[in-house]
Amino acid sequence: MSTVPENLRYAETHEWVEDIGGGRYRVGITDHAQELLGDLVFVELPALGSQIRAGNPCGVLESVKAAADLYAPISGTVAEVNEALGENPQWLNEDPHGRGWIMVVNADATAWDGLLDAAAYARIAEA
Amino acid sequence: MSADAGVAVALQHTPLSAWHRAHGARMVPFAGWEMPLHYGSQLAEHEAVRNGTGFFDVSHMRPLDISGPDARALLRYALANDVAKLDGQDGKALYSPVLNAQGGILDDLIVYARGGGRYRVVLNAGTAQADTAHFRNLVAAHGWRVDLRERPELAMLAVQGPRARGLAAEALDLPVLNALASFTAMEGHALGGVFVGRTGYTGEDGVEVILAAEQAPVLAERLRDRGAVPCGLGARDSLRLEAGLNLNGQDMSPAVTPWESNLGWTVDLRGERDFLGRAALEAQRAAGVGRTLVGLVLDEGIPRHGYAVEDANGRPCGEVTSGIFSPSLRRGIALARVSAAPSAGGRLWVSVRGVRHPALVVKPPFWRAGRPNFSPSKEKSS
Numbered sequence: 001m002s003t004v005p006e007n008l009r010y011a012e013t014h015e016w017v018e019d020i021g022g023g024r025y026r027v028g029i030t031d032h033a034q035e036l037l038g039d040l041v042f043v044e045l046p047a048l049g050s051q052i053r054a055g056n057p058c059g060v061l062e063s064v065k066a067a068a069d070l071y072a073p074i075s076g077t078v079a080e081v082n083e084a085l086g087e088n089p090q091w092l093n094e095d096p097h098g099r100g101w102i103m104v105v106n107a108d109a110t111a112w113d114g115l116l117d118a119a120a121y122a123r124i125a126e127a
Numbered sequence: 128m129s130a131d132a133g134v135a136v137a138l139q140h141t142p143l144s145a146w147h148r149a150h151g152a153r154m155v156p157f158a159g160w161e162m163p164l165h166y167g168s169q170l171a172e173h174e175a176v177r178n179g180t181g182f183f184d185v186s187h188m189r190p191l192d193i194s195g196p197d198a199r200a201l202l203r204y205a206l207a208n209d210v211a212k213l214d215g216q217d218g219k220a221l222y223s224p225v226l227n228a229q230g231g232i233l234d235d236l237i238v239y240a241r242g243g244g245r246y247r248v249v250l251n252a253g254t255a256q257a258d259t260a261h262f263r264n265l266v267a268a269h270g271w272r273v274d275l276r277e278r279p280e281l282a283m284l285a286v287q288g289p290r291a292r293g294l295a296a297e298a299l300d301l302p303v304l305n306a307l308a309s310f311t312a313m314e315g316h317a318l319g320g321v322f323v324g325r326t327g328y329t330g331e332d333g334v335e336v337i338l339a340a341e342q343a344p345v346l347a348e349r350l351r352d353r354g355a356v357p358c359g360l361g362a363r364d365s366l367r368l369e370a371g372l373n374l375n376g377q378d379m380s381p382a383v384t385p386w387e388s389n390l391g392w393t394v395d396l397r398g399e400r401d402f403l404g405r406a407a408l409e410a411q412r413a414a415g416v417g418r419t420l421v422g423l424v425l426d427e428g429i430p431r432h433g434y435a436v437e438d439a440n441g442r443p444c445g446e447v448t449s450g451i452f453s454p455s456l457r458r459g460i461a462l463a464r465v466s467a468a469p470s471a472g473g474r475l476w477v478s479v480r481g482v483r484h485p486a487l488v489v490k491p492p493f494w495r496a497g498r499p500n501f502s503p504s505k506e507k508s509s
Contacts, residue, residue, distance in 0.1 A: 035153065038361055039170040041452040042429055060480065062429050064169055064365050064452045
C-alpha cells in the first residue's frame with residue numbers, strides 16, 4: 001500500500017503539493033507514482049524562474065525502462081528546484097515526500113483549490 | 128507522470144500468480160498475461176542476476192511438443208536455422224527465427240531435440256497461438272504427419288546468474304545439472320518430472336525449468352529459500368538488452384528480416400534445404416541489405432524505443448528499437464535499426480527530446496562475462 005499523507009494535496013497526474021506559506025508550494029511525485037515508475041535513474045527538472053501551467057508537462061522522470069513526463073500540478077513560477085536529485089534520483093523512490101521533493105513553485109492561493117485532498121487521491125491511487 | 132489508460136481485458140494468469148502477490152510483486156499486463164514487473168526494485172533484481180542468482184516466472188512462454196514421422200521435415204521448413212544440426216544429439220537446443228514467405232520474422236524460439244524424432248519448441252507469449260496455427264497450416268499444406276501438442280498444464284521458471292546452475296541443482300536435487308552443457312536440456316524425476324535446459328535470456332549462465340503447473344510454487348519456494356531473488360519483467364528487459372538479445376515485436380517483426388536484425392548467424396543457407404523465406408532472404412542479400420540493427424552506447428541521455436537516430440550530418444538514418452538505462456554500464460544503451468551504419472567504434476547521434484546526443488556504435492552484446500563488451504570510441508570524445 002502506498003502512503004498518502006493527510007497534510008498534502010494531490011493532482012490526478014500523481015504529484016503532491018505542500019503549502020509552505022507565503023504563496024510558496026513544494027511539489028513532488030506521490031509514493032504511488034514512484035511505485036508505478038520503478039527505480040528512477042534520471043530526472044530533468046524545470047528551469048528556475050520558468051512558468052509552469054497546471055496539467056502541462058514541465059520535466060521528465062526516467063526509470064530504467066521508460067521516460068515519463070512530470071506534470072505541473074499547479075500553475076506558477078518555479079522558485080527552487082531540488083538539484084540534488086541529479087546525483088540522487090533514487091531519493092524519488094526512497095523518500096518521495098521528503099528528500100525526493102522536486103521543486104518549489106510561487107503561485108496564488110487559488111492554485112491550491114483545484115487539488116484533491118488525501119482521501120480523494122487515495123481512491124485514485126487504489127483504483 | 129501519467130498513468131496508462133486502463134483497458135479491461137481478460138488476462139491469463141500463470142500458476143505463480145498468487146505467489147507473486149504474496150511476495151509483493153507489482154503486477155502488470157504483458158502480451159495478454161498478468162506478470163510481475165518487479166518485487167520492489169528492478170535495479171536490485173538486475174544486480175542479483177549479474178552477481179548472484181535470480182529467477183523469473185516465464186510461464187507466459189509456451190511449450191509446444193512436435194512429434195510424428197514428419198516433425199523434422201516441418202521444422203526444417205519452418206525455421207531459418209536447420210534442426211538437422213540437432214540430429215543424433217538428444218537434448219541439444221537451437222535458436223531460430225520463424226519466417227514468413229517474405230523472410231519477415233514471425234517469432235523467435237528455442238527448439239530442443241528430445242530423441243526419437245521428437246522436439247519441443249518454446250514460443251513467445253504474444254505469438255504462441257499464431258505460431259501454432261502457422262505450423263498447423265504448413266503441416267496441412269504439405270500433407271505431413273505431425274502431432275502438435277500444446278502444453279497448457281506446464282509452467283516455466285528461468286533461474287539465471289553466475290551461481291544459478293549450482294543453486295538449481297540443489298533446489299531440484301539434480302547434481303547432474305552441474306555438468307549440463309550449454310544449450311542442452313535434460314529431463315529429471317524431480318517434482319513429478321522436470322525438463323531443464325541450460326538456456327536463458329539474460330546473458331548469464333543458468334537454466335530454464337519446465338515443470339507441472341502445480342509444482343511451480345514449490346520450486347519458487349525452494350529457490351528463494353536458497354537465496355535466489357525473484358525477478359520481474361523489468362529486470363528481464365534490462366538484462367536481455369545488455370546481453371544484446373532481441374525482443375520479438377520490438378526489435379524485430381514481420382516487417383524485417385534476420386539480415387536487418389543482427390540475426391544473420393541464425394540463417395542456415397548451406398545445401399539446398401527449402402525453408403520458408405529462403406528465396407526472399409537470398410534475393411534481399413543479392414540486392415543489398417539496406418538496414419542493420421546496431422548497438423548504441425550514450426554518455427549522456429537515455430535512448431528510448433522510437434527515438435530518431437541521425438548521422439554526422441544530422442540526416443535521419445533510423446530509429447531506436449529498444450533503449451534503456453543500463454544498470455551495469457550506468458548509461459543509456461540501445462538497439463537501433465539504421466541505414467548506412469558506421470562500423471563498430473564509429474558514431475551516430477540520438478535525438479533525445481530535441482537534443483542530439485552522440486552515441487558510440489557497438490556490436491551487441493553490451494555486457495558479457497562481468498564486464499563491458501566494447502572498446503571506447505576511436506574518435507576523441509568532445
